[in-house]
Amino acid sequence: LEAENLDKWRDKLRAQGMKVTPQRLLILQALEDFADEAHPGAEEIWNRIAREHPEIPKATVYRILNSLAGMGLINELYLRDGKTRYEISHDHHHHFICLSCRKTEKIMECPVSAYLETEDCNRVISHSYEVFGYCSECNRSKGEPHHDEKP
Amino acid sequence: LEAENLDKWRDKLRAQGMKVTPQRLLILQALEDFADEAHPGAEEIWNRIAREHPEIPKATVYRILNSLAGMGLINELYLRDGKTRYEISHDHHHHFICLSCRKTEKIMECPVSAYLETEDCNRVISHSYEVFGYCSECNRSKGEPHHDEKP
DNA sequence: ATCAATGCAAACCATTTGCAATTAG
DNA sequence: CTAATTGCAAATGGTTTGCATTGAT
Numbered sequence: 001l002e003a004e005n006l007d008k009w010r011d012k013l014r015a016q017g018m019k020v021t022p023q024r025l026l027i028l029q030a031l032e033d034f035a036d037e038a039h040p041g042a043e044e045i046w047n048r049i050a051r052e053h054p055e056i057p058k059a060t061v062y063r064i065l066n067s068l069a070g071m072g073l074i075n076e077l078y079l080r081d082g083k084t085r086y087e088i089s090h091d092h093h094h095h096f097i098c099l100s101c102r103k104t105e106k107i108m109e110c111p112v113s114a115y116l117e118t119e120d121c122n123r124v125i126s127h128s129y130e131v132f133g134y135c136s137e138c139n140r141s142k143g144e145p146h147h148d149e150k151p
Numbered sequence: 152l153e154a155e156n157l158d159k160w161r162d163k164l165r166a167q168g169m170k171v172t173p174q175r176l177l178i179l180q181a182l183e184d185f186a187d188e189a190h191p192g193a194e195e196i197w198n199r200i201a202r203e204h205p206e207i208p209k210a211t212v213y214r215i216l217n218s219l220a221g222m223g224l225i226n227e228l229y230l231r232d233g234k235t236r237y238e239i240s241h242d243h244h245h246h247f248i249c250l251s252c253r254k255t256e257k258i259m260e261c262p263v264s265a266y267l268e269t270e271d272c273n274r275v276i277s278h279s280y281e282v283f284g285y286c287s288e289c290n291r292s293k294g295e296p297h298h299d300e301k302p
Numbered sequence: 303a304t305c306a307a308t309g310c311a312a313a314c315c316a317t318t319t320g321c322a323a324t325t326a327g
Numbered sequence: 328c329t330a331a332t333t334g335c336a337a338a339t340g341g342t343t344t345g346c347a348t349t350g351a352t
Binding site for chain 2: 080131
Binding site: 171214217 | 342
């Protein structure tokens with residue numbers, strides 16, 4: 001089950017003309033191991049990998065994440081907290097992000113389809129759509145924010 | 152005309168309980184002087200101010216931009232090129248950003264209104280919606296990209 | 303007078319890069 | 328074999344922060 005998962009990634013890598021290296025598979029696997037709502041940053045991914053492979057340097061993780069995202073195998077997320085986060089693109093969706101606990105929820109409606117109809121769309125490549133606010137548990141009133149608030 | 156403009160900002164600052172300082176007015180004025188499509192970053196704003204007031208340190212510009220944005224007097228933009236950009240919020244709008252020349256066009260349709268109807272909206276504070284692609288002039292085919300491409 | 307805002311310099315932190323050594327195809 | 332990838336260490340670059348000073352109310 002995990003093996004065929006790796007095979008899937010091997011194929012996708014090759015399909016993009018990228019070499020299949022253990023480091024890349026490690027990162028892809030790590031990314032899948034995170035929960036769907038996790039959206040780890042480079043450092044968190046590196047931490048997780050370091051548990052088993054402490055020899056892999058952070059710079060390699062950064063470089064691999066960049067190329068995987070560049071090839072479209074994974075998605076980059078910009079949730080306005082200073083670091084780039086990543087997710088595996090199973091389906092196309094957007095996010096609601098809690099400004100206090102940073103928990104995220106999926107938003108399945110995508111505004112771009114509407115945009116494409118409206119405008120004489122000049123070669124749309126990608127887009128962002130995120131909603132920021134406070135989740136039910138993090139009522140603004142009670143309790144301090146757990147994280148910085150960068151709306 | 153410029154004087155009453157400054158008065159307007161003085162009022163807005165006071166309305167937020169912020170002190171009216173020459174540095175703040177300078178930055179607000181600078182921000183207005185930029186074209187609507189400019190979206191300067193902190194450094195560019197600092198450059199412009201430095202022409203007349205070279206004594207104002209960059210750190211002050213950063214601090215002021217942060218507090219102005221925090222109070223909602225100006226908007227922070229995250230156009231995925233590594234720096235925070237700013238604009239004065241005359242009307243609510245979104246952006247089409249050319250991945251090659253970084254030129255931006257306004258998108259007036261806002262997807263959040265739809266979201267608010269759909270979900271049991273948990274205290275929405277802000278949102279982002281940007282579309283990235285290539286403008287008419289920067290046809291992907293001809294000519295090198297002028298800037299990095301971070302879709 | 304009093305607290306917020308500034309100036310200055312140093313620190314931060316995520317990310318990138320140069321180059322030599324490996325390694326996949 | 329040879330071009331792509333990795334490891335390592337050092338550099339970048341935007342942004343923040345500590346602290347003493349200045350200034351707005």
